[in-house]
Ligand SMILES: O=C(O)CCC(=O)C(=O)O
């Protein structure tokens with residue numbers, strides 16, 4: 001069972017399930033208590049899991065993403081040469097369609113095809129990685145419906161960022177500073193199609209990874225058992241699906257994160273790990289889709305502005321200092337303060353990741 005966290009209710013911890021956080025108390029009426037309850041629930045979920053469900057029924061009608069899924073299926077069902085008309089190689093190496101197994105994670109081809117859309121840029125130049133123009137499928141209504149979704153997800157990004165700022169105890173001035181780092185988000189929308197893996201296949205639909213940026217809002221169709229999240233455990237656990245060495249020697253279990261009607265799955269990316277100096281961890285996840293259906297998922301990545309220099313936030317450092325004083329005493333508090341994450345310019349980091357994903361050599365798309 002999932003623990004429902006909403007206005008006035010305490011966060012309930014469950015060993016192998018993720019909390020459901022309702023965004024409604026934040027959106028409705030702007031009252032401080034409602035907002036604080038959402039903010040507190042998100043803070044707790046980020047400390048504990050780095051992954052949670054967001055109930056967005058107050059913002060989005062359930063038919064909306066269903067319609068996006070239908071449009072995506074119409075596109076993926078086209079003959080290969082039709083889909084190839086918008087290949088990423090026509091453009092900046094990142095925007096457009098990628099064939100099955102074109103995307104690589106940990107050296108293995110992902111059993112998926114996808115369309116990637118990014119924030120449009122001024123003065124596009126397709127010789128520069130990420131700096132070209134979006135290529136839209138020519139399915140009627142596609143662009144209009146997806147643009148409406150992108151606008152909603154951008155607005156949701158700022159809402160969740162604001163709630164997280166409150167959850168971290170940031171002052172208004174600190175929030176304004178953080179907001180200025182994300183108010184022109186270099187967002188990415190991926191539309192992913194997953195044919196099932198053959199039953200005897202050792203392959204993977206999407207290899208184990210952390211998301212790069214800030215917040216991921218994942219809508220996925222009703223397929224169960226596909227998305228898996230790695231939860232670290234304090235002690236070894238009996239589990240046949242336990243980590244296989246790909247992610248180092250951490251102990252933990254993979255839990256499946258199945259879709260819940262009216263909710264999207266939200267997880268935090270590596271930039272939040274830097275902002276919070278490791279207080280929040282970005283969690284490894286993967287997709288293994290067997291079964292018989294063609295799965296569609298639509299993650300929206302709400303990212304920092306391209307030129308943002310992401311560095312640990314004072315508010316997170318205050319919490320870490322307090323925690324170490326309470327739990328470990330002064331000696332450890334000095335140690336904690338020494339280990340500060342290095343700042344990262346988001347756009348540079350993203351280019352490195354995308355280069356790696358497609359296996360581009362130095363010199364390609366500079
Ligand atoms: O398809 C999914 O459920 C997750 C995809 C994912 O993790 C990603 O694209 O980063």
Ligand SMILES: [Fe+2]
Pocket residue numbers: 209210211216285
């Ligand atoms: Fe991901």
